[in-house]
Amino acid sequence: MSLAWKHEVPTLSWTAKQKNPHLARAVLSYLWNQVEQGTGCPTGMAYAAYAGLAREPALKIWAEKVLGTVYENSRREVADKPSVVIGYAMTEKQGGSDLRETQTTAVYSHSAEYHGAVAHWYELTGHKWFCSVPQSDGFFTLAKVNGGVTCFFFPRTLPDGSFNRFFIQRLKDEAGNRSNAGSEVEYSGTMAIRVGEEGRGLREILSHSHLTRLDFAVGSAGLMRQVLTLALNHTTTRNAFGSSLAKRPMMANVLADMAVEVEAATLMALRVARATDHIDTNPQEKALARVATPAAKYFNCSRVVAMANEALQCHGGNGFVEDHPMARLYREAPLNSVWEGAANMMCMDVRRAMQQEANSRDALFAELADVRGQDSRFDAYVTALGPLLDDMQHEEFFARPATEGIARALQGAELLRHSTPEVIDIFMKTRLGGGANNWGAMFGTLGPGVTQSQADRVVERACLW
Structure with a gap:
């Protein structure tokens, strides 16, 4: 992970100043996948996450930190870290690939300033059947608000330094990819920031x-x-x-x-x-x-x-x-x-x-x-x-x-x-x-x-x- 972050495997597309940065990053990823496949999920998720983080004003600090090149495996708050790892938790056991069947729910909690911008916080309740890299610093996820599937992002560590209510139920005993953790997780009062509009989560x-x-x-x-x-x-x-x-x-x-x-x-x-x-x-x-x-x-x-x-x-x-x-x-x-x-x-x-x-x-x-x-x-x-x-x-x-x-x-x-x-x-x-x-x-x-x-x-x- 340290080598991948140091050599910009997740980030080159967003930091390169020359033409065709996605192509350059693809070549780098092609080479990296011949070195250590167990990091393919965290590097790929960090690569994809930047675009979503950069569009949401309340997540600007996360967009900045996901471009960091010094990997740090810690539970420090985002502002204190040189870089972050991003996870995705979407799949539920009753829906599989059909994300419209999401049953996790979200209830509006409050709006407050978060690292220089207003964030709309919701409280999540539910269960995700697959969550890759559960040790990540923050996660994109889906939950229903008044029946509409909505996108959320939640940090593992909250601004006051306390840990978010995010519970790993078990690690999957997978056929391969054992150097990368796959897990089932539960939300029970998990605090998350809404990304985009309510009901527009799939888009x-x-x-x-x-x-x-x-x-x-x-x-x-x-x-x-x-x-x-x-x-x-x-x-x-x-x-x-x-x-x-x-x-x-x-x-x-x-x-x-x-x-x-x-x-x-x-x-x-x-x-x-x-x-x-x-x-x-x-x-x-x-x-x-x-x-x-x-x-x-x-x-x-x-x-x-x-x-x-x-x-x-x-x-x-x-x-x-x-x-x-x-x-x-x-x-x-x-x-x-x-x-x-x-x-x-x-x-x-x-x-x-x-x-x-x-x-x-x-x-x-x-x-x-x-x-x-x-x-x-x-x-x-x-x-x-x-x-x-x-x-x-x-x-x-x-x-x-x-x-x-x-x-x-x-x-x-x-x-x-x-x-x-x-x-x-x-x-x-x-x-x-x-x-x-x-x-x-x-x-x-x-x-x-x-x-x-x-x-x-x-x-x-x-x-x-």
Whole structure:
């Protein structure tokens, strides 16, 4: 945590003076997720929280402190700390991802000056089924006021130095991510500051979700790169059956397949970050981000699980023992897919964007049109994508294949812009144009049309970047 805060993993987007700070921060997060995944939640929440804190005058001091670069694990009041950690507590056991079913209630208490601005304080009563990083200094949460879901922020330590009434009921015994605490919490007279208007809480909190979802797409791409790095290191340095493992024909197929997948996932996530840099100034980039963010979150966070499994198999039995890094990464891999909305929620969000905001579809196809004409397989795929999106708008049943289609099209476009002929050719043959004869469900099933020498060059490239 100290290293992450020192090197601005949560904050670079808001402090950098150069162009494209969200892209720069995404690259930093991509690298950091290859160092320590257990800090991914607190760094990502602090990153997303700044925008919400900065909009609320009563929380100005929190916006300032969340940009701090000296991590301090203490319960001191916000004014006395060099930096703060921010948590989110939204999910309730009866509602899950449907935040409209929030049953926590809030009753107005009083209004008073809070660090130079007037804060409207409410008293919260309720229970949250998931609260990540419960040791945070402050939390965003939701509660109903007269039946309307409203956004609140509450500090763990109140201005007079006393501790707020925030009770950790238990820590979750999770499959992975054990270095980061997940918990159930109870509010019983918890004092919280209202954020935004009463009854507008969902709109307020969803304004943060673009940033958290982007961070998960980037983080999963980073985790994919890390498991590939470990697989490459093991297979290129271990000899068996008379040669390097990486040079054995089937292993070369596996490694090249994985390398193409990681590069495509990385470029897509960074493209969403670049669009985020222009959300406030470029309507087309804003519309593209609206549909590309949940698509990238869905695809990368789901795909990393298969990557971790294949990388573990590259290590054999050594990868399945707890003193090897692969065991932890294997347990870590599924987490991002359920945080901030599981796969179906992301696909529903893509569908909602297409139904409610016609410019999101226009922006998507404008993004793809920029590289059309460079590869006939890509052109054919984009042409076929239009009817699939039509089907999705009429029937929810097609939301998943349509969202995957969007993700693959975005990946193909970015590879055409930035990658090498070998990688582009394999991607187009197997992901977009080859059909079942050329690529199977598992890694290592690059089929006819892909040679081992081509795969070897892709693996050599992956060892360098």
